[in-house]
Amino acid sequence: RDTSRLITTESGPVYEGAMIDVTGRRGVEDELWSRAVQQEAVASIGQVALEADVITDVMESVTETVSAVLRTEGSLILERSGEGGFEIYGSDRLGDVAAADVSAIADRAHMTAASVVLRNEAEVRFAAPKLAERGLRSAVAVMIPGSEIDFGTLVVLSSDERVFTVDDLNFLQSVANVLAAAVDRASARARLEDLLRSKDAFVASVSHELRTPLTVVTGMAHELNDRWKEFSDDEMAEFTNLLVEQSNDMSDLIDDLLIAARADIGSVIVRSEAVELDVQVRTVIAGITVPPGTTVTCSVESRVVDADSVRVRQILRNLLTNAVRYGGTNIEARMSSSRGAVAVEIVDDGAGIPEADRERIFDAYERAHDTPGQPGSVGIGLTVSRALAELMGGSLTYRFDGKSVFTLELPREMNASLNEPEAKMDRGKPIGLSSAVRSSRIGVDVAAIE
Template identity: 45%
Template sequence: MNPVLARQLRRLGLDPEVPPADAEQWTALLSRVNSFYENADQNRYLLERSLDLSSKEMNDLYEQLETTARTRVELSEIHYRNIFLHSPIAMWEEDFSEVSAWLGALKAAGVRDPGRYFEQNPAELEHAISLIIVRDANHAAAELFEADSREQLLGPLDPDEVVDKSALVEELRTLWAGESRHDSEMVGKTSRGNRIDGLLHWRAPTVGMKRDLTRVLVAIADITERKASEERMADLIRSKDEFLAAVSHELRTPLTTVYGAAESLQEQWSDLDDDLKRELLDLIATESNDLAHLIEDLLVAARADIGTIVVRRMPIEVRAEVDVVLQAIAQERGVVIKAEGIEGWANADPLRFRQIVRNLIVNAIRYGGDIVRIESKTNLDGCFLYIWDNGDGIPDDRREVVFEPYKRAHSSAGLPGSVGLGLSIARQLAQLMGGDLTYDYQTGWSVFTLRLPLHLEVSEVA
């Protein structure tokens, strides 16, 4: 008999060994109850066995899931590190946790506006910057900042090396406000002292609804070239405005003179004597000639921009061509032009040669001293023409700039602003003819040196 059943019967005052009067029914009852308990024991055993197996399977499954999750996290971290290290965008991982705690203490002390606080306490800003720790940097960051290695960029930020502290203040404002992202333009300096213009992106990751300030991602896109292009565009716009103003002035001046002289001749012809008529006609011719030269310079500049300037090389006698230019130039009062010892032959386009010489002499009269001297020299390196003047000269940092279109070294008091094309065109034409044009300043004299290919007769070469 099932021992559990026997115990239960004894508790009821029944003896399992001594049946009641109706023995047959009692036996049947005991048999059914005994069978039930035996089945219950077996089912309990099977259940306990099943629970043991299920528990083991659950533990195994949990371990498998844990292993899979850990592996995926490791792979994800490896993938992130690869993306981080080899990204073409400069990136840093920075720890803001310490500076965040420091800012929290400021806030608890009653500071309400961190920007104003740092403006009034610059030493505190430097302290805050020093609390930011660079944990990692990628290869692009090292390249952008011209560092010898990534490791050179790691560690606490050095306030003395932060050029644009205003950008750091904005990052600290973002941190103060509890925000997770910030974008702004910034200016930096490489380890070699070169300027960097960048677009900064500041991102604090969120873990469980809370910012992880130990791994803030900072990315900087290099926009140095874009900024330089914007500055060049601004310079170009300014140059264009100056150019239009100068062209307007230089066209209006001779046109006004020509119109005034022509009007006087038209309205007062019968009242004017022959000498005055001749003087007015000479004035019209001179001003018209200046106007034609200005228009020719503008046309050459336009053709240079599209590469359609044509030069015809032929033997030219330097002295003869210079004399033609001198005869056509109206000398400014008080300016003496000395042209002595000019000789030699060059291979050049006579029209373009005269244009170069005219521009150089006009430039010397307009901006130089009261003496202009023209000399020449020939040797196997070429035919050289020197235009000297005893003016103040061109500042060192402007000596190449003056050869750029629409640029001038300086302005002279009392003289209208020039278009700024003469020297640029002169150098371009000289180079197209196989020569060059340079500037120097020697013991109180400015000198423009025009070099052209030398023309030699066959008999001279022999």
């Protein structure tokens, strides 16, 4: 910087002063100014993240802002997918850069959990040759963290052999953290919306399933009360059977609701006793209503398991009711055994459950069938049944091998004392049973029904 001054003398004007080198000071000023711009950009992105309704708006803001602040050709966000691939979002200035072009450096950032910096053309050509073919000479990749696994990678690309400073890397990491927080908030909001939808579906389904049998019970009760002298013995018997069937339907649904509520608070109780499994199968089959055109056959033999007879019947009732409602017209209950366990299989010749839904059906509220003419179910029967099976040290699974097969497996009774203490679920683990249990949570407090 020129600090000279003009002085007028008799011989004319002269300049007095000195030349001062201010490079160092200007460098510090530029660094401070750059840091302030970066901090302002992070704050701006944070504000967008708070106000945006969809996460793609935040990602668009990130790529545009980062490119402008760092004065590069562009930036990209690679969202990691469950199959190991990437979804790419980025600046239009980069043209048709594909995820495969930058996936190598994104994977390096993921594996090392650290920034990956490519400082010159040689490093770019070695790590990401397709970027070098596009004339890009430097790059940096920063991992975007996630709550369980990392969300993806923020990648900045430049056509110059640029030196990315420590401040630049800190800026990019701050941006990645803001984006990660925005992703977590969006996921939490989506889960809350799903929960609210589930609650509405739960209330609607319970109301429907309870109202249908309750309407029959109420109507029959009024008819019997008002006109009981007018009915013949056969009509009275028919009315009584209807009342029993519909009352049982309501009782079964309430049993499932209570089990779901108790599982949610960790207080499901099962008793350890010797149970003749074949007797339970025949008892449940005798108690269900089979529509015309449907046949239920029973191919079971005498087997004793260590379980709770009440809970076993509850599981079998759910499986057989589902088969009658949604399965084929030919239903079979059959049995197999191994050294340490006995299995009951409920088989029907229906179309089966789509492969993508075969585990989902055990989640609360999930239904794989919408059969015309059948009432919409609450969607907790299989959830409750699997929880009970696991609580008794067994399992409940589904497979399709030309027919739908639900398999309830329970431990064989090994002459254990019939006076063992009750087993109680304590936050997903039964006291007194050796196997671990996954508590099935339905997300709605229905304990008040009890």
